Amino acid sequence: MSELNKPEEDFQDAVSSLATGESLPKEALKRMITSLVKFLLIKYRAKELTSQAEIQNKVLRDNQEYFPEVFSQASQCLQLVFGVEVKEVDPREHIYIMAPILGLTCDAMLSSGQSIPKAGLLVLVLNLIMRNGDRAPEEKVWGALSRLGVCVGSVHCVFGEPRMLLTHAWVQEGYLEYRQVPYSHPARYEFLWGPRAYAETSKWEIMAFLLRVNQGALRAFPLQSAEASREEDETA
Missing domain, CATH: 1.10.10.1210 (MAGE homology domain, winged helix WH2 motif)
Structure with a gap:
């Protein structure tokens, strides 16, 4: 376990800066966004595709109706903090690939x-x-x-x-x-x-x-990053 491990509450506080929707309780929304960001980072590092169906079944489970809101917020977190873009490669089946923004290959090294x-x-x-x-x-x-x-x-x-x-x-x-x-x-x-x-x-x-990105989300930048350390420890 890395010595850089940070408490999960930090990331959840950051997510609240991005989670502006009022259609479900704020805490529930933060937890779902946190889980989806971690899930998508794992897929990115494994160079694996994912789909709306997989996200709904493995991440959202009993809250599948909130997919559009949670997916949008999690995608914004990935873009701004980690430089990872979620692209839909099959609109009919809603299949996604994660790729570095702007074609930058620094993470490939x-x-x-x-x-x-x-x-x-x-x-x-x-x-x-x-x-x-x-x-x-x-x-x-x-x-x-x-x-x-x-x-x-x-x-x-x-x-x-x-x-x-x-x-x-x-x-x-x-x-x-x-x-x-x-x-x-x-x-x-x-x-x-x-x-x-x-x-x-x-x-x-x-x-x-x-x-394109939400400039207001910059306020969440340092706190969002903290949870990524936990995700790295759990999957290393």
């Missing part, structure tokens, strides 16, 4: 597929760089991420230590560039898009994606 998807955070960082004239001072990046609960020097339950992720892992993979600002004394550093980011996505695709 993870050893044995056991780590939690992180493409959602990468999209946010790429967007921060765009909003700062394509070269974002690192203090602005860390400041923005800290407001989402991702803080330098603090191990996050999903993303680990963010400095290692942004300045080493994603630099080595080619998604980011991290370099000293020319002629800066004392030395200051900035982030830029890396060549792999340009190869796999585009600024237009990033902007279009962020317009």
Whole structure:
């Protein structure tokens, strides 16, 4: 069991920020969304398809009539936090596949597929760089991420230590560039898009994606991530 294990109540609190429907009790809705997010993450890491029938029978059980609401909220969680998109590949049979958003393959590099998807955070960082004239001072990046609960020097339950992720892992993979600002004394550093980011996505695709998702859901970002740590422990 990982030392990063977090209480389930954290994730349920986050889900409540997204669960706006009034058709069933809030606590019941949170539990169903939590269960479905965990179920879909397992399917994603196993590279397996799922279907509406399977979700209704294995996750919702006696609450199958709430499928549209629960499925919509869970899909939003997956997109924003984990960078995983749920796509319907057979509209007649309602069969779904989980795929990384925007075609980003950073999660495919993870050893044995056991780590939690992180493409959602990468999209946010790429967007921060765009909003700062394509070269974002690192203090602005860390400041923005800290407001989402991702803080330098603090191990996050999903993303680990963010400095290692942004300045080493994603630099080595080619998604980011991290370099000293020319002629800066004392030395200051900035982030830029890396060549792999340009190869796999585009600024237009990033902007279009962020317009599609519910921007208000950003408030739930750090808490939603906590439950993913539990899901990783249970399936590792």
